[in-house]
Structures are given as structure tokens and as C-alpha cells.
Amino acid sequence: MLKAIGLMSGTSLDGVDVALIETDGEHIGAFGPTGYRAYADNERELLRRALADAAFVTQRDARPGVLADAERLVTRAHADAVEKFFQANNLSRDAVDVVGFHGQTVLHRPEQKLTMQIGDGRALATSLGVPVVFDLRASDVAAGGQGAPLVPVYHSALVRMLARSGPTVVVNIGGVANITYIDGETLIACDTGPGNALLDDFMLRRTGKAVDRDGQAAAKGRADGEWIAKALRRPFFTAPPPKSLDRNDFATLTVDSMSTEDGAATLTALTAAAIAMIAPRLPQIPENWIVVGGGASNPTLMRILGERLAPATVTRGSDLGWSGDAIEAQAGQVAQEIDAEGDVGGDG
Numbered sequence: 001m002l003k004a005i006g007l008m009s010g011t012s013l014d015g016v017d018v019a020l021i022e023t024d025g026e027h028i029g030a031f032g033p034t035g036y037r038a039y040a041d042n043e044r045e046l047l048r049r050a051l052a053d054a055a056f057v058t059q060r061d062a063r064p065g066v067l068a069d070a071e072r073l074v075t076r077a078h079a080d081a082v083e084k085f086f087q088a089n090n091l092s093r094d095a096v097d098v099v100g101f102h103g104q105t106v107l108h109r110p111e112q113k114l115t116m117q118i119g120d121g122r123a124l125a126t127s128l129g130v131p132v133v134f135d136l137r138a139s140d141v142a143a144g145g146q147g148a149p150l151v152p153v154y155h156s157a158l159v160r161m162l163a164r165s166g167p168t169v170v171v172n173i174g175g176v177a178n179i180t181y182i183d184g185e186t187l188i189a190c191d192t193g194p195g196n197a198l199l200d201d202f203m204l205r206r207t208g209k210a211v212d213r214d215g216q217a218a219a220k221g222r223a224d225g226e227w228i229a230k231a232l233r234r235p236f237f238t239a240p241p242p243k244s245l246d247r248n249d250f251a252t253l254t255v256d257s258m259s260t261e262d263g264a265a266t267l268t269a270l271t272a273a274a275i276a277m278i279a280p281r282l283p284q285i286p287e288n289w290i291v292v293g294g295g296a297s298n299p300t301l302m303r304i305l306g307e308r309l310a311p312a313t314v315t316r317g318s319d320l321g322w323s324g325d326a327i328e329a330q331a332g333q334v335a336q337e338i339d340a341e342g343d344v345g346g347d348g
Contacts, residue, residue: 001029002097005085005130007078009104009119011175011247012196012294013047013210015039016081020089020096028157033089037081044210046070047104050118051248054106060116060138067106071118074104078119079127093129101134108137108148108246115147148178148244152189155180158322159290166287169279170317171305173295175200175247177275181282188282190241193274196294197247199267206260215268215300221261223269231270232277240281268301276308285312292317 001022008017016039020032039047046066053065063071078101086093103119121134137147155170159182162168167183177195181188196211203217204210212218231253236243253270255263279285289309295301296316306314 003032003095004098004100005082005096006100006102007081008102009074009078010293011105012200013039013044013104013175014294016078018081018085020085020091026153026157028161033085035081035085035088037077037084039077043073043077046073047106050104050106054116055248057107057116058112058114060107060114063118067118070104070106071120074119075123075127079124082128096130099124099128099130099132100136101132102136103134105137105247108244110141110146110148110244113141115141146190146242146244148176148191149180149189151178152180152182152187155189156182156187158317162320164288167282167284168288168290169282169286171275171289171291171293171295173271173275173291173293173301176245177271177293177295178244179275179278181286183284186283188241190243190278191245192278193237193245194250194253194267194271196271196298198250198253199264199271201251202255202263202267203260205256206263212264212268212298212300215264215298217261217264218268218298218300219265221259221263221265223265224255224258224262227255227266228270228273232273237274237277241278265300268298269304271295272301272304272308275305279309287312289314290317290320290322291315292322 001024003020003022006019006021009015016037018035022029047070049066050070053067057064082099101119101121101124103117105117107114107116109115115137117137121132125132136150140150141147149172151172159168159170167181170180170182172178173195175195175197176191177193178189178191199212200210203212255266258266289312291302291305291314296318302314302316
């Protein structure tokens with residue numbers, strides 16, 4: 001068992017999650033503390049510009065436009081997050097064996113064997129004085145995978161601790177939504193469609209705040225069923241796993257002609273409907289669905305998801321004692337242990 005710190009900055013662009021865990025890469029020895037470092041508004045704006053500049057990149061080491069500045073920001077923000085985590089938990093550097101650094105995804109094109117996460121792993125290792133494992137998604141793509149999602153082994157380890165029988169699905173709703181199907185030794189994982197990204201971007205344009213807090217706007221609106229049905233006719237939604245998405249793959253799905261409340265309701269319902277569409281494409285219809293990530297904190301989304309997936313049970317991971325917001329950071333620590341292809345940056 002190694003003591004590892006995992007770092008995650010997801011496609012929601014909210015900030016850096018930090019988590020400590022003891023693991024051998026397949027089993028969870030013990031959970032440690034978690035932390036969070038939010039991005040400031042100006043930092044988040046730079047990352048949004050980086051997403052736009054990355055849209056036409058064809059080489060993963062290219063850094064046109066603001067991408068170089070954004071990469072330095074991501075590296076500094078992660079170093080700051082870890083330093084504050086050390087201080088807050090009275091941890092010495094010697095107490096940590098390794099850091100798993102995901103970076104910030106700005107482009108994901110698995111069909112072109114291209115995925116780009118900005119953030120300098122070697123610079124982070126030098127700053128922290130701790131070995132850093134990075135380029136996890138690129139290593140998975142190089143090995144023939146989709147590069148996303150990377151969390152099925154960790155989800156399986158969590159579900160094993162629950163001692164549940166029958167097929168279970170863990171749903172992670174960040175900027176993109178993804179699932180892990182677990183039935184004994186059978187693991188199937190894929191992205192399902194938009195998570196919070198379309199809704200967050202819509203709310204930012206309408207209200208200046210990149211979130212529908214507690215699903216309040218969606219709860220007051222009326223979802224456009226015809227719009228949702230048309231959106232779900234896109235080939236991605238009917239394709240079987242494995243499959244994965246870039247954050248902006250569905251950016252053309254707009255609800256700008258709707259009111260704020262109706263637009264929020266429609267995009268929230270789209271996320272739930274897309275998740276539900278994966279059920280018949282799995283080996284068995286799952287009996288249990290466990291939701292983690294930012295979407296689990298949206299009561300309106302959770303209600304609609306429960307309606308879509310009935311009669312299966314839908315539970316928040318936090319209600320089972322899981323650290324819902326730190327799941328991906330914790331998972332990064334497991335991934336780094338089993339990813340023999342990943343780059344390792346030393347501290348000198």
C-alpha cells in the first residue's frame with residue numbers, strides 16, 4: 001500500500017480536488033483527507049479561452065494562443081492546492097509516496113488518438129519535491145483505449161466495499177457524464193453525454209453564474225420534450241460502449257431561444273435522458289445506480305434521473321459515505337498505480 005495524493009480538475013472548470021488515499025492500485029487500504037482549491041473568475045475565464053484555442057490543435061504538445069499561459073496557471077494552481085493540503089492536514093512531503101496529476105483536459109478526440117491535458121507534470125514534481133505521475137489519459141489512448149473514463153477500477157473497488165449483489169452502475173456527472181457498469185468481474189465504462197457543461201455554459205450566459213444552484217431554475221421551468229428527442233437522435237447516444245466525448249462535442253445543442261427556467265429544465269432533462277439511454281445497451285438492466293460528481297448535488301437532476309431509471313434505485317454516493325466531490329481525485333491515485341505507461345516526473 002502506498003500513500004498517494006490524487007489531483008483532479010474536471011471539465012466543469014470549477015477548481016482542483018485533492019484527496020489522499022492508501023492503495024495498491026486495486027484495493028483501497030484507507031481513505032485520507034480531501035481538499036479543494038477553487039479557480040478564481042479570471043482563472044476560469046483563461047481556461048475557457050484555452051478550450052477555444054485547443055479546438056483545432058492536431059498535436060498534443062502544441063500550445064497556440066493562450067494555451068501556454070493556461071498550462072502555467074494549471075500547474076501553479078495544483079502546486080498551490082497541494083501545498084495548502086499539506087499545511088491543512090499537517091502532512092510532511094516524506095509522508096506521501098506519489099502524486100497523481102490529471103491536468104486540465106482542453107481537447108479530447110479519441111477517434112484521432114488525440115487527447116490533451118494541460119499542466120506540466122515535471123514542473124509540478126520539482127515544485128512539490130514529490131514524484132508525480134501524469135499523462136494518464138494519453139497513456140490510455142496510446143494503449144488503444146478511449147482515454148475516458150479512467151475511473152472504472154476505482155468505482156469497482158468502492159462497490160465491492162458495499163457488498164451489493166446484482167449489476168450496479170456508478171454515474172459520475174461532471175462537465176461530461178460517464179458511467180461504470182459493475183457486475184462481479186465485469187466492468188464496462190463509457191461517457192453517456194453532456195453532464196453539467198451545457199447547463200453551466202447556458203447559465204453563465206444568462207445569469208453570469210456558471211451553475212444552476214440546487215437546480216432551482218430547472219425546477220421552475222418546463223423541459224421541451226421535442227427538443228430533447230431531436231438531440232438524442234445524434235449517433236453518439238445510440239452507439240454502444242466504449243465511447244467518450246470532448247466537453248464541447250455538443251456545444252451546438254443550444255436552448256438560447258427558451259427562457260432561463262425552460263432552458264435549464266431542458267438541459268437538465270437531456271443529461272438524465274442520455275444517462276438512461278445507456279441502460280438497454282448494458283449486459284443486464286442495472287438494479288442500482290449510484291451518482292457522484294457535481295450533478296449529484298442537483299436535486300432537480302436527481303429527481304428526473306430517478307424517474308427515468310425507475311424501478312431501479314438511484315442513490316447519491318455521499319449518502320453511502322463516499323466523498324462524492326473527491327471521487328475522481330481518489331480514482332486518479334488508483335489509476336496511477338495500475339498505469340504502467342504513464343510518465344513519472346521526479347524531484348531532481
